[in-house]
Amino acid sequence: MIDTQRTSTTWPAVVPALLVCLAAPAFFVAQIAWLGWVLLALGVGAAWFVERRLPSSPDQTVSVGARRESARVIGVSRQPSLTRDLSLIALGMLIVSVIPLAAELDNLAMLRFTLALGGAVAVPYVVSRFVFRDRAISFPWRAHKRWGRLQWGWLVAVLVLGWLILPFYFITSGVYQNWPVVDSPDLIARLFVGVGAVGIWDELFFICTVFALLRRHFPDALANVLQMIVFVSFLWELGYREWGPLLTIPFALLQGFIFMRTHSLAYVVTVHLLFDAVVFAVLVHAHNPGLLPIFLI
DSSP: OOOOOOOOOOHHHHHHHHHHHHHHHHHHTSOOHHHHHHHHHHHHHHHHHHHHHSOOOOOEEEEESSSGGGOEEEEEEOOOOHHHHHHHHHHHHHHHHTSOOSOOOSHHHHHHHHHHHHHHHHHHHHIIIIIIOSOOOOOOOOOSSOOOHHHHHHHHHHHHHHHHHHHHHHHHHOGGGGSOOOOSHHHHHHHHHHHHHHHHHHIIIIIIIIIHHHHTTSOHHHHHHHHHHHHHHHHHHHTOOTTTHHHHHHHHHHHHHHHHHHOOHHHHHHHHHHHHHHHHHHHHHHHSTTSSOOSOO
8 A cells, every 4th residue: 555654746757757657668668778867866965955954763673562762663664755765666667678578479579578577666666565565566556445326437437448449549640650560469469468567567667656756755636746747758669649748648647546545456457458458459450450340530
């Protein structure tokens, strides 16, 4: 669950976070690696400078026992650190940036994606858990309550909106050509697995890692906008170009908002997988006209 004990927000603290998040368009849109490295270094360095100038609350020792003098120390409750948290985001982005994100379906490309994207989630989690020992990253699968009518209705709406909008976007803009031709059962199966796996990873990294870390320091709306910058930049290099940001920006913001309301990774993953199911069908349709005659275009 996301830590609700946030540090007080100051505008100087926004600058380091913005610098770190702006490294994403440098890496994934402009594809200027050195600029991304510089922005990450400046962001993490600026966070360290800001924290040194601000008053900080001491870490709190957690003990159990009936009497203070005989209580047993079981841990330390650490105050959120902007420097530590931004360094985790920077670490994840650095790992992703080491591979090209162009969609490919051969064995080597799928292995590269698995190692880089998996590492971008696993390494920050391990560092947070075992090095920083502050458990800043978690993956709350369920919210221990049933989905209501609004949530079920939104799942239906995602399918309908995707069916109406995505074929028009992919085909009229020509961005479907950013994905490889899938003209055999093997390639279609690989595309299905790849699209779904990347969709799940999106929520693990952009929502449960980037967004969760930013929420420890900033109001929800600001943290959501910052994570959107990273989310949309990644999707741009992945293939959602031309006027794709008109779709990916509201999608990224909505995913953050939905997670705030539901606290359920299962729900945001379900939303994303439904969206990606339509993306998969559109890509197959665009590369093989007539194979899936279920769209209006």
